[in-house]
Amino acid sequence: MHCSVTLEGEELWLMAEKAVYWPSRRCLLIADVHFGKASAYRSLGQPVPQGTTTENVQRLDRLLSALPCEQVIFLGDFLHGPGSHASGTLSALRSWRERNCGLSMTLIRGNHDKRAGDPPADLRIAVVAEPLLMGPFALQHEPDAHPSHHVLAGHVHPVYRLRGKGRQSLRLPCFQLGLRISLLPAFGAFTGGYAVEQDDGQQIFVIGDQAVWPVR
């Protein structure tokens, strides 16, 4: 399930899998996967169960099989840290890349990528510095304003606290669309969140139960 929105005259699909699909460019935008985060923790003596990489890859596959995709652009933090080049993580990524060998892939370097180092060459991911200008958008990792383009960024891992009657509330990952800067939720299965508020001129779309919900 997705929610279609128009931003700067372009149609964008906000996907419940925590990604943005741009139909006219046949392009999938993914922010903050943090591949290898769990293995980085384990190598430092913190036990984290296995399965997060598999879950990330499966969700990517689900998106790619459902959408006519020609390219994937990662908005930073593809790998989590120097300890993320673990053999298990990388071999999972390689076999995923082989299954999707026809796709063009680009990574806009984020703060974690700078420390982690670029992904191995055999993954064939082009690595560029932000911003990557594409149509009306400046694709970035950090949500810094761009002088001429609307910024699509990650980094923040936005979540929104939805409140309702009877003093109920739910904390959910979200998209935050603004006038000049819009944020994507973190894609990674082992990532936390940072609570954002809904200011004037901003639209929040929360993700829950395999659906995207606009919040007025």
Place this chain on the structure above:
Amino acid sequence: MEESLQSVSHRMAKPFDFAKHWFAAKGWKPFAFQKEVWAAVKQGQSGLLHASTGAGKTYALWFAALNRFAVTRPPATGKRKAQAEPLTVLWITPMRALAADTARALEAPLTALQIPWSVGLRTGDTSSSERARQTRRQPTALVTTPESLTLMLARADSETSLAHLRMVIVDEWHELIGNKRGVQLQLALARLRRWHPELMVWGISATLGNQSHALDVLVPQGGGINVRGQTAKELKVDTLLPPTAERFPWAGHIGLKMLPHVVAEVDSSSSCLVFTNTRAQSEMWYQALLEARPDWAGLIALHHGSLSRETRDWVERALKEGQLKAVVCTSSLDLGVDFLPVERVLQIGSAKGVARLMQRAGRSGHAPGRPSRVTLVPTHSLELVEAAAAQDAIAQRRIEARESPYKPLDVLVQHLVSMALGGGFIPDALLAEVRSAWAYRDLTEADWAWALGFVRHGGLSLTAYPDYRRVEPDEHGVWRVPDARLARRHRMSVGTIVSDASIQLKFWSKGGGGKHLGSVEEGFIARLKPGDGFLFAGRLLELVRVENMTAYVRRSTAKKAAVPRWNGGRMPLSNELAHAVVERFDAAAHGHYDGPEMQAVQPLLQTQLRWSGLPTRDHLLAEALKSREGWHLFLYPFAGRQVHLGLASLLAWRVSQQQPVTFSIAVNDYGLELLSATEVNWPVLLNEVLLSPTDLLTDVVASLNAGELALRRFREIARIAGLVFAGYPGAPKSTRQVQASSGLFFEVFKQYDPQNLLLTQAGEEVLRDELDIRRLEQTLRHLAELKLDLHMIERPTPLAFPLLVERMRESMSSEKLSERIARMVRDLEKVADNRKR
């Protein structure tokens, strides 16, 4: 005295009655309990000394040790300082703050008695140079904390450095027995006993409701003796009454309404302690007192655990010297050396327990011939009832029991790593040792195998966690920590006190290095913007900037200021006190309003009776209300907030099995509230079946999975077991790449390794501590004997109101997530539409 000591010094190397000489020289007469302890230690016995606050406890144990182990030696004449005797006595204290004072007290008689002993201090505050010096030249007696003791045991040379240990004294044992710090100490003692089977272990404890248990846990091998100290001195308890109960708030906990009366009481006493229950409350009260009496600047002070050591030391010193008229404080001054000048104690809000109230009262009236006096200051109307009840309970000496935790696996996991660092361990030998600690006496082979597997592989199965290894057996089968980096990290994290990431507060100065003020939780600072004002250390401050885990501030002149909230634990009302409260309500229901407190609260209780009913010994009061927020149920079992939380979760779960519904849950010490946005027909649903103890455990476990409670508990467990690393102080930001919240860990474990025992422990601890399943079951059985008294109310009653405004809430849901989101989004739309119109 001089002469006798001269003659003594010639009889070197013989046991000598130092106690007799010292007491005679001081003109003191030993108490019977002191002689009893001295005699027992002479026989090599272990034991527990129960004594209320007051002098004599320290010397009861210290002279017992001196008499048994020390010999005199004339002062050395050569240039080289004589070597002191090797480390013989460990003195464990629960608070760093107490350590220095204790060391001074222990040192006092040594020189005069020509005892060649030295006294050292080793706590988290001890500098590394001082620790290195202690390693080269050991003190004969070392004053230390449970955490520092564990760290000593985690050194490879620990067995050698503790080779001459003969006696361990645990001060304030009542503060340790009921928590995981106490368990950590139990494990350390088990290790020391393995090296020294004859080791004497003594505890000093305030009076507890279960004294024999306190002894069993400390001396689990048996043979320890209980020694009772002198009987408590006279204790006066009274209540500061509001002028008119009608105008007095129905809820709240700050209590500033009573400010003028408190000012008058402080004014009329020479020196007093004003106890509050939270740090935030102490900040507000201090500020309010100063605003009311600007002339008290410099005469009153503030003391709580987040202030800098320097500030706290100054306050304690000034208090001892009688320079202060009042100190507003938290439990930070519950323990510690006696402040002789303190004439009386004021307690703002409920003290929550009889033992705690007595302990606080005991901080006053140390001057000879003066009674201890505590004055209760209610913060809302119902606390008047509680004040009357507290007096009843104290008069009847109904004191709470404290029990050791049972088999906490997180502490065990931490201990395994410590022992692997402390020279390595062989599993079979260590298992026997661990089982000799009371808390682990029933540790099963399966628990043990899991704990070993956890430190080795991170999980039970061999392949569960690639890249992970914390402890590994070497080629001789000795388990060690192979990675020096992990060893250092572990040493940083030893301990069982869990706090949120804290951020240091410093005054801003251009060159850097302004005065250190203390610490606040990171989450609080994160919500502030530079320029925002807040109250800390009794000052109005303004945030300048945040860098490297330090918040720089300057004085502010702003009118509006936030007050930091520290997420300290909330004490539940003790069973003993709750019973006493119900007795008072019962009396009121029968028209008896005895004493000034009950007379003051009479109009309010009559309102309660008119709108609804009063809880009694044989009625369970319940109230149902329909408001703009939704459908409310209020229930008043008076079983303490923990049991209420369990009971609320249970009821919510059982109802949610009959209809899809989401509840918001609030609890306090008197009762619970279930609130739903959709209709629940309480008169039909609330019955014996809903409150039945049948299938209790199954239902509670199920309710846990549906709620958020286990996650809260997991936070503490994750930190102790080393899952979440609090970070190195002052470390650069890059270490944050391996910091994740325990909430995230919890979700990942739940999804990818649901069998993980730390999750199980989180669940079990919620059952036992948070929810207290045994008390829950007892409560349900008790409730089954009561007659249900349900009232449909039209407006919140005096009893319901505090629950209605309670902001800390849990939730429980059987609705589909999509339905909940859809409903909330719809509600938002309605609000937005109304605004447009």
